[in-house]
Amino acid sequence: MSLLDALSTPRLRWDGRHPNTVLVSLSLIMLAAFWSLDVVSMAPNRIVQGTSYGALEALGWPGALLATLLLSFIGILAWQPSPRHYRALLAAVMTLMALMPVGLIASSYLLIDPELPQARLGLGAAYWVVLFVLLLCLIEIRLRLKLTRLWPTLLLCGVALVWWLCATLWLDSLALVQEFKARDRQFLRAIGQHVTLVGAAVSISVVVGLVLAMLMRRYARLQKSAFAVLNFLQTIPSLALFGLLLAPLAWLAANVPLLGQLGVSGIGTTPALIALIAYSLLPMVRNTYIALEEVSPDTLEAAKGMGMRAGQRFWQVRLPLALPVLLEGVRITTVQAIGLTAVAALIGAGGLGTFIFQGLGQAAMDMVLLGALPILMLALVVDAGLGALAEALRPGGTR
Amino acid sequence: MIELSHVSKRFGEETAVDDISLRVPKGKFCALVGTSGCGKSTTLRMINRLIEHSEGDIILDGQAIEVYDPVKLRRRIGYVIQHTGLFPHWNVARNIGLVPRLLKWSAADVQGRVEELMDLLGLPVGEFAHKYPHQLSGGQAQRVGVARALAADPDILLMDEPFGALDPITREKLQDELAKLQARLHKTVVFVTHDMDEALKLADHLVVMREGRIVQQGSPLALLQQPADSFVESLLGGLERGLKQAALTRVKDHMTSMGPTLPAQSRIPADFSLRQALSMMLRDHSDRLTVVDQHDVPIGELSLRRIIKEAQLDKGSARE
Numbered sequence: 041m042s043l044l045d046a047l048s049t050p051r052l053r054w055d056g057r058h059p060n061t062v063l064v065s066l067s068l069i070m071l072a073a074f075w076s077l078d079v080v081s082m083a084p085n086r087i088v089q090g091t092s093y094g095a096l097e098a099l100g101w102p103g104a105l106l107a108t109l110l111l112s113f114i115g116i117l118a119w120q121p122s123p124r125h126y127r128a129l130l131a132a133v134m135t136l137m138a139l140m141p142v143g144l145i146a147s148s149y150l151l152i153d154p155e156l157p158q159a160r161l162g163l164g165a166a167y168w169v170v171l172f173v174l175l176l177c178l179i180e181i182r183l184r185l186k187l188t189r190l191w192p193t194l195l196l197c198g199v200a201l202v203w204w205l206c207a208t209l210w211l212d213s214l215a216l217v218q219e220f221k222a223r224d225r226q227f228l229r230a231i232g233q234h235v236t237l238v239g240a241a242v243s244i245s246v247v248v249g250l251v252l253a254m255l256m257r258r259y260a261r262l263q264k265s266a267f268a269v270l271n272f273l274q275t276i277p278s279l280a281l282f283g284l285l286l287a288p289l290a291w292l293a294a295n296v297p298l299l300g301q302l303g304v305s306g307i308g309t310t311p312a313l314i315a316l317i318a319y320s321l322l323p324m325v326r327n328t329y330i331a332l333e334e335v336s337p338d339t340l341e342a343a344k345g346m347g348m349r350a351g352q353r354f355w356q357v358r359l360p361l362a363l364p365v366l367l368e369g370v371r372i373t374t375v376q377a378i379g380l381t382a383v384a385a386l387i388g389a390g391g392l393g394t395f396i397f398q399g400l401g402q403a404a405m406d407m408v409l410l411g412a413l414p415i416l417m418l419a420l421v422v423d424a425g426l427g428a429l430a431e432a433l434r435p436g437g438t439r
Numbered sequence: 440m441i442e443l444s445h446v447s448k449r450f451g452e453e454t455a456v457d458d459i460s461l462r463v464p465k466g467k468f469c470a471l472v473g474t475s476g477c478g479k480s481t482t483l484r485m486i487n488r489l490i491e492h493s494e495g496d497i498i499l500d501g502q503a504i505e506v507y508d509p510v511k512l513r514r515r516i517g518y519v520i521q522h523t524g525l526f527p528h529w530n531v532a533r534n535i536g537l538v539p540r541l542l543k544w545s546a547a548d549v550q551g552r553v554e555e556l557m558d559l560l561g562l563p564v565g566e567f568a569h570k571y572p573h574q575l576s577g578g579q580a581q582r583v584g585v586a587r588a589l590a591a592d593p594d595i596l597l598m599d600e601p602f603g604a605l606d607p608i609t610r611e612k613l614q615d616e617l618a619k620l621q622a623r624l625h626k627t628v629v630f631v632t633h634d635m636d637e638a639l640k641l642a643d644h645l646v647v648m649r650e651g652r653i654v655q656q657g658s659p660l661a662l663l664q665q666p667a668d669s670f671v672e673s674l675l676g677g678l679e680r681g682l683k684q685a686a687l688t689r690v691k692d693h694m695t696s697m698g699p700t701l702p703a704q705s706r707i708p709a710d711f712s713l714r715q716a717l718s719m720m721l722r723d724h725s726d727r728l729t730v731v732d733q734h735d736v737p738i739g740e741l742s743l744r745r746i747i748k749e750a751q752l753d754k755g756s757a758r759e
Contacts (some may be wrong), residue, residue, distance in 0.1 A: 338520060352541070
């Protein structure tokens, strides 16, 4: 199950006579949020608390009207669903997402005094609610149209490109953009650190996971104790594990000169990596083990009976058949590691978590967002990408 | 030729196969029949060393099977199992070409052989070569299973309830095709089944097993004429036995030349079975049939009285 699939309903029928209640209610929720919650907030500088503005003030009559029309359009189309209407709905959702930054550009012209170069625009609750609900609509439409996961992902990438273009070219006053501009070098380095840490932790646990799972298959006794240890590791809160590693690693670094030279220390990358691997091993080993075990015994019996050697059976039959489930394990592990790495910033391992904790310390929510949003995006991209890969690798296109 | 002498297999305390001896001459079709858990599958799997036997000798073409490398031995023996065991991630052509590729045939040879076999088993190459196992019906999948087993042209074919999971109509069709195939290819076949009709239809040599032992073995007719005990008799269908025996006998073996009386109304081709002839007599309320050749020309006649008399004689001679 992918994150995008989490809300899927197992059986869907075409039924033109009944309205799609899911989409109709989502449309109503968006309309209510748009008109009752604040759309943007404006602050003259970084320190002062911003003032909130509703739809009319933020977008003006034409903007508010356009948004209302588009949002109601979703509900109206969903009232009499048909394949054509669903395609129109997909277009409407995508248009709304792509128009969201344009709305921000409009409010920056309407609300920001050109005399105040420090003034900054913040995203209001309505913006977040509408964005979130639009993503829910996208899942529902994808299921109704029976699209593969690839298409919505590509469309979302297009939307992200529009957002990025608008942000760099016209949205200097957006608080998020200002936070980014103030520390763009730091930001790129943090992303690099984050990805490196996740990549290293996941690739090490893939190798260790595979070896452990294969050992477990050979020595049945190992299986219980290994899973017990891995389960136990999983129950330690992440912060506690970082703390637990501090003392022994500091001692090692001080007493074993070689390790010290290699950069091992009580804080920083080493403990972060160790903790990440410790957490990654359970989902990795569990999925690898199950993947290898659930290959049909008939198939393996036939492989043996046909005269395939043990190595041939493993590489040509067992592993390829296990690959989709194994990749699910990699996907779960990676998404989990992307989130956990944020906490690693606390022990000086760097990464995007740095902004989250700095922002929390300075009560600067936009800076927290600067760390949190890329983590979210990274997780979604990895989730969709590896999910699509696992889907593509299903044997002979079986589902 | 396959020869088992005093072969036993023990799993710990339990004896799965107990001192069995049997011989399958080259080109013959041997069926192992029995209820589930009687050791017939174990016996089969000992021949390609998927299970190693505990005692006795298994001899293949004059050599004890322990002499062979198990992997090389298995590549020389075709193997078909009940749920096909096709590789779901390989298409039909690749599945069939497995053993030739393991034997390092050239790509062109493998392809040629795969097409030849698909042709032989009635799977049009254009339609099926690139399909995956999950796109096939049960019957089609098992045809691929048989093609895969025949790919490297092995002398020996082991079949473990190959048609057990199919519906009755498909099963019968595949049985007929296998019989035709065997008439052409003359493989040495060991065939495991719990379906006595299937065994009677296909086998030259029938081996009935129970609790790891051989209860009786012989030709299908010999078993039908004289079952060793009530177990074999019940497997053979009890009261239906007579008809089963009739199904194995051709009309032409019991017909007489045309008598002085007028030809009977009902006509039956000479290569039909006695069972079909009896059914026709019942249907047409007649105790005589006119036997015709393939051009519908009368060549003799079949009378109920004579069939019964000859059956008595057969039984008498079998007793002696």
